[in-house]
Amino acid sequence: MGRIIFIQNIIGGLETGSLYALAALGVVLIYRVSDVTNFAQGEMAMFSTFVTFTVWTYSRAAGYSYPYLIAFFSALIFSAVFGYLIERVFIRPTTESSLLGKMIVTFGLILIVNGSASAIFGTDSHYLQRAVGGTIIISNLVIRPHSFFVIFLALVIMGVLFYMIKYTMFGVAIRATAQDRETARLMGVNTIKVTAFTWIMATIMGAMAGLMIAPATNVSTGMMADVHLKSFIAAVLGGFTSFVGPVIGGLIIGVMDNLVGYYISTNWQTVIVYGILILILIFKPYGLFGTRPQKKV
Amino acid sequence: MMFQDKLINSHPYIKYIIVTAVFFLVLLIDLQFIIFTSRTINLLIRVVYFGIMALGFNMLLGYAGQISLGHAAYMGLGAYLTAYFSNHMGWNFMIILLLSGLIPMALGIILGLVALRMERLYLAIATLGLGVTGQMIFQEWRAFTRGFSGIRLERPEILGFAFNNSRHFLMLITVILLLVIILTYNFSRSRTGRALSAMRDSEYASQSLGISLFKYKLLAFAASSFYVGIAGSLYAYAERYVHPSTWGVELSLDMLAMVVIGGLASIGGSLVGAGFLVLVPRLTAATPVLADITNMNYILTGLAMILVIKYMPYGIYTTIDLKLIQPYLMGRSGENFRYQDLKKESDS
Numbered sequence: 001m002g003r004i005i006f007i008q009n010i011i012g013g014l015e016t017g018s019l020y021a022l023a024a025l026g027v028v029l030i031y032r033v034s035d036v037t038n039f040a041q042g043e044m045a046m047f048s049t050f051v052t053f054t055v056w057t058y059s060r061a062a063g064y065s066y067p068y069l070i071a072f073f074s075a076l077i078f079s080a081v082f083g084y085l086i087e088r089v090f091i092r093p094t095t096e097s098s099l100l101g102k103m104i105v106t107f108g109l110i111l112i113v114n115g116s117a118s119a120i121f122g123t124d125s126h127y128l129q130r131a132v133g134g135t136i137i138i139s140n141l142v143i144r145p146h147s148f149f150v151i152f153l154a155l156v157i158m159g160v161l162f163y164m165i166k167y168t169m170f171g172v173a174i175r176a177t178a179q180d181r182e183t184a185r186l187m188g189v190n191t192i193k194v195t196a197f198t199w200i201m202a203t204i205m206g207a208m209a210g211l212m213i214a215p216a217t218n219v220s221t222g223m224m225a226d227v228h229l230k231s232f233i234a235a236v237l238g239g240f241t242s243f244v245g246p247v248i249g250g251l252i253i254g255v256m257d258n259l260v261g262y263y264i265s266t267n268w269q270t271v272i273v274y275g276i277l278i279l280i281l282i283f284k285p286y287g288l289f290g291t292r293p294q295k296k297v
Numbered sequence: 298m299m300f301q302d303k304l305i306n307s308h309p310y311i312k313y314i315i316v317t318a319v320f321f322l323v324l325l326i327d328l329q330f331i332i333f334t335s336r337t338i339n340l341l342i343r344v345v346y347f348g349i350m351a352l353g354f355n356m357l358l359g360y361a362g363q364i365s366l367g368h369a370a371y372m373g374l375g376a377y378l379t380a381y382f383s384n385h386m387g388w389n390f391m392i393i394l395l396l397s398g399l400i401p402m403a404l405g406i407i408l409g410l411v412a413l414r415m416e417r418l419y420l421a422i423a424t425l426g427l428g429v430t431g432q433m434i435f436q437e438w439r440a441f442t443r444g445f446s447g448i449r450l451e452r453p454e455i456l457g458f459a460f461n462n463s464r465h466f467l468m469l470i471t472v473i474l475l476l477v478i479i480l481t482y483n484f485s486r487s488r489t490g491r492a493l494s495a496m497r498d499s500e501y502a503s504q505s506l507g508i509s510l511f512k513y514k515l516l517a518f519a520a521s522s523f524y525v526g527i528a529g530s531l532y533a534y535a536e537r538y539v540h541p542s543t544w545g546v547e548l549s550l551d552m553l554a555m556v557v558i559g560g561l562a563s564i565g566g567s568l569v570g571a572g573f574l575v576l577v578p579r580l581t582a583a584t585p586v587l588a589d590i591t592n593m594n595y596i597l598t599g600l601a602m603i604l605v606i607k608y609m610p611y612g613i614y615t616t617i618d619l620k621l622i623q624p625y626l627m628g629r630s631g632e633n634f635r636y637q638d639l640k641k642e643s644d645s
Contacts, residue, residue, distance in 0.1 A: 274430055276424040
């Protein structure tokens with residue numbers, strides 16, 4: 001029995017962990033390409049999930065055959081548009097600010113997005129269905145197909161992203177911009193387009209994470225607080241300077257979070273995970289896979 | 298004319314004393330004739346203790362260039378310590394106030410030690426975690442904080458005089474604010490303050506000048522935690538109720554917003570920022586259309602932060618001071634008015 005519970009915890013951990021990985025990858029992508037640490041990622045994901053929820057409710061009420069499918073694709077489309085708008089309206093005009101200034105802009109975004117969400121959708125908490133319902137029971141081992149769907153979806157999105165970054169011309173442009181913005185521009189890379197694209201991609205990844213976590217947390221204005229913090233911890237753990245780091249960091253945090261929550265204490269779960277992070281950071285200040293950035297004095 | 302210029306130039310913080318004296322006079326008149334409503338008085342009390350909080354945060358962000366999203370936890374600690382000491386120990390107000398500053402200061406030094414190893418981005422995330430952890434501890438450690446039921450306490454008493462009247466209390470904390478301002482002013486212009494600013498502008502350059510990052514980073518965190526702890530203590534006395542939901546990341550974001558909107562590395566800026574954050578919810582609630590929108594004040598504060606970063610990176614107060622007040626003073630006295638608050642904030 002103990003072993004089965006352990007396996008169940010690991011699967012649950014991989015499920016939430018892949019969501020942390022998705023969100024963390026979004027943050028790191030933006031950070032690498034445009035030097036902005038997007039602290040508003042969680043709030044933006046929350047907003048997208050609210051829109052998805054609204055579409056789901058309406059299409060269910062209207063009696064369409066596949067309300068969740070409609071909602072899912074509208075989430076993709078909306079988050080792409082939303083990411084572009086945020087980049088165009090708030091981020092592009094402030095590219096010339098200092099690093100701290102750019103960080104502060106995203107703090108302002110937290111307030112704006114959160115405030116608009118509660119103004120438009122209200123502060124109530126709503127139920128959203130799982131992508132795949134039901135449970136599979138294999139000799140006492142209870143598995144939700146939803147878990148596998150989540151892991152699969154995360155793998156697909158990350159796979160597409162990694163393929164693009166590694167093998168396509170646009171991916172080369174992304175890597176060039178991440179390495180040196182000015183030189184990339186001189187080489188004819190359209191850095192503005194690259195930046196806009198990374199914001200769109202990151203917002204989609206955040207929205208997917210929000211949509212997949214929503215059945216567990218319900219749709220509310222505070223739904224992403226925990227996921228957001230953990231995804232940042234994952235990014236720090238993996239290191240902001242690599243694209244693979246945050247994914248592995250996310251999985252580690254997810255599994256560890258579940259195990260600590262089950263075997264030690266659910267109340268102190270976040271505190272313990274955070275404590276471990278601080279310990280790791282003291283010994284490896286740039287994360288497990290990060291390298292010390294070369295700095296100009 | 299010449300006398301005034303000389304006074305301002307040789308004792309620069311005289312302007313703070315004059316403003317406080319005028320404010321005090323207004324309060325005294327108000328005490329006799331009751332001009333302000335009690336809501337206005339409560340609003341002013343909030344501006345004053347948030348002002349002390351913003352000064353503390355500005356010490357960290359504006360003067361030393363370090364960031365923290367966990368300072369709400371220190372403020373909460375100050376508030377809970379005050380509630381605990383005044384309910385269970387019954388100590389003197391001044392002792393409680395000092396202890397509520399000194400204990401968070403000790404913890405702030407620990408945060409400073411962590412900060413030594415990290416860059417700004419990692420520090421922001423680590424302190425974000427600290428803030429969440431702090432709030433969690435306030436919720437769970439019931440023996441000390443009574444969890445979600447919260448703690449009630451009484452207004453302070455000095456030499457047998459109880460500050461139960463909000464007007465009296467406002468006067469008391471205004472005096473404390475003035476002391477804090479003078480302390481900050483002298484601190485920022487001392488050798489230590491200059492070292493902090495040098496560290497903010499370039500860690501490498503300041504190290505090569507013999508400035509110990511170890512010492513000054515710890516000092517920045519210690520000083521700001523002390524201020525914020527005192528602000529928390531005053532919060533507890535002012536509201537007479539301490540509840541864990543107050544000390545979330547939202548409060549840390551508010552601190553950041555105050556300092557950014559008001560003006561980095563500026564005393565007046567901190568106070569203007571505190572006033573802005575206190576007045577915006579009040580004004581939106583009073584405006585017909587905006588009042589119907591939930592959390593409109595969040596949206597406005599966020600917009601203000603972004604607009605300030607874009608159009609006046611030095612903050613509202615500093616920009617007005619530079620564009621309107623300084624040219625006027627300079628034109629009048631004909632000599633170059635020293636302006637040291639403003640330094641280009643760089644990407645170190």
